[in-house]
Amino acid sequence: MANPTPRVRVPANAKKGEIIEIKTLISHEMESGQRKDSAGKLIPRQIINKFTANFNGKMVFEADWFTSISANPYQSFFFKAEESGEFDFAWKDDNGSTYAAKAKLTVG
Amino acid sequence: MHPATGASRRHVLATGGLAALSAVLAPRLAIADEKAVNEELKKLFGDKKAEAGKVKIDVPQIAENGLVVPVGIDVESPMTAEDYVKAVHIFADGNPLPQVVSYRFSPACGKASAATRMRLAQTQNVVCVAEMSNGKLYSAKAEVKVTIGGCGG
Numbered sequence: 569m570a571n572p573t574p575r576v577r578v579p580a581n582a583k584k585g586e587i588i589e590i591k592t593l594i595s596h597e598m599e600s601g602q603r604k605d606s607a608g609k610l611i612p613r614q615i616i617n618k619f620t621a622n623f624n625g626k627m628v629f630e631a632d633w634f635t636s637i638s639a640n641p642y643q644s645f646f647f648k649a650e651e652s653g654e655f656d657f658a659w660k661d662d663n664g665s666t667y668a669a670k671a672k673l674t675v676g
Numbered sequence: 677m678h679p680a681t682g683a684s685r686r687h688v689l690a691t692g693g694l695a696a697l698s699a700v701l702a703p704r705l706a707i708a709d710e711k712a713v714n715e716e717l718k719k720l721f722g723d724k725k726a727e728a729g730k731v732k733i734d735v736p737q738i739a740e741n742g743l744v745v746p747v748g749i750d751v752e753s754p755m756t757a758e759d760y761v762k763a764v765h766i767f768a769d770g771n772p773l774p775q776v777v778s779y780r781f782s783p784a785c786g787k788a789s790a791a792t793r794m795r796l797a798q799t800q801n802v803v804c805v806a807e808m809s810n811g812k813l814y815s816a817k818a819e820v821k822v823t824i825g826g827c828g829g
Contacts, residue, residue, distance in 0.1 A: 634776055
């Protein structure tokens with residue numbers, strides 16, 4: 569499998585108090601553990617099981633994903649802009665890897 | 677173990693308590709049901725019951741492709757430090773595993789709304805339960821008709 573590539577869309581600027589939408593997407597097969605290979609053997613589960621979004625080190629939003637989440641998982645959520653800072657996004661894979669992305673937001 | 681020889685799948689399921697066995701015999705056919713969703717809810721919240729209202733599920737009525745079904749949720753809440761939505765759980769009662777996603781929100785979100793894409797194995801109900809910061813539970817349910825199943829079918 570190709571290395572998962574996260575993509576995030578965060579507006580660069582926001583007014584104070586504005587609620588902005590954050591959209592994220594990561595390429596990943598999200599192997600459900602339900603499928604069989606050509607030999608009839610179950611393909612072991614390998615999904616991204618957790619997505620987290622922090623802003624200036626503080627937790628904003630978290631999602632525990634289960635096997636029912638589609639391949640190349642998409643996640644959107646909202647954030648109330650109060651101060652400038654940086655988002656940290658992290659995706660945790662069943663295999664122990666973590667994929668990360670950052671995005672800056674200027675409030676003013 | 678139950679002697680499953682000669683028993684039809686319907687019979688095996690009907691006799692109950694045999695989810696594990698049917699999983700061994702036919703993993704692709706082991707499908708959750710409303711009971712499985714209720715069991716998951718019991719694990720999370722004990723005997724606490726959810727009220728109707730406050731929660732909106734945004735799903736298509738008909739999903740042509742069960743592999744990618746958009747699902748959005750929106751919970752009515754002021755999202756202040758005193759009163760906000762703590763968590764939202766989404767279940768699909770006709771998938772091999774009922775859990776779809778569990779969200780944790782913070783007051784910093786501004787509104788308790790999120791969207792993702794899920795797989796649906798067949799036509800089924802999508803259930804969404806929101807847990808408020810004061811411990812109250814609210815739930816909503818929506819049916820999605822699936823034309824092509826999305827779990828390895």
